[in-house]
Amino acid sequence: VQLVESGGGLVQPGGSLRLSCAASGIIFRNYVMAWYRQAPGKQRELVATIVSIPIYADSVKGRFTISRDNAKNTVDLQMNSLKSEDTAVYYCNANAGFASYWGQGTQVTVSS
Numbered sequence: 694v695q696l697v698e699s700g701g702g703l704v705q706p707g708g709s710l711r712l713s714c715a716a717s718g719i720i721f722r723n724y725v726m727a728w729y730r731q732a733p734g735k736q737r738e739l740v741a742t743i744v745s746i747p748i749y750a751d752s753v754k755g756r757f758t759i760s761r762d763n764a765k766n767t768v769d770l771q772m773n774s775l776k777s778e779d780t781a782v783y784y785c786n787a788n789a790g791f792a793s794y795w796g797q798g799t800q801v802t803v804s805s
Contacts, residue, residue: 695717696715696794702800702801705805706777706803707774710772710775710801711770712783712801713770714728716787719789721766723789725742726742727740727743727788740783741757757770780803782798
């Protein structure tokens with residue numbers, strides 16, 4: 694099983710980034726897909742999750758959009774109006790109850 698994230702980087706406050714996660718080795722449509730993030734010195738937290746409809750953390754509602762493509766085995770996170778507090782390592786997660794898999798993470802830094 695592999696989850697490979699891409700799209701992180703350095704962006705100024707107010708800017709946008711799009712993260713992508715490509716999954717292999719799982720029956721993608723059977724998994725709840727999610728994005729988590731972990732800032733330095735903090736616990737990993739759920740950012741957004743999607744089965745058929747998306748659910749967002751309050752801190753990102755209205756700014757982030759999660760989407761999945763079951764034909765391509767991908768899940769994306771469009772991040773707009775980024776703030777310094779969004780700085781973290783972002784992780785892709787695939788969860789089917791009996792199994793949970795993580796990507797290696799991608800760094801997002803929001804700074805001027």
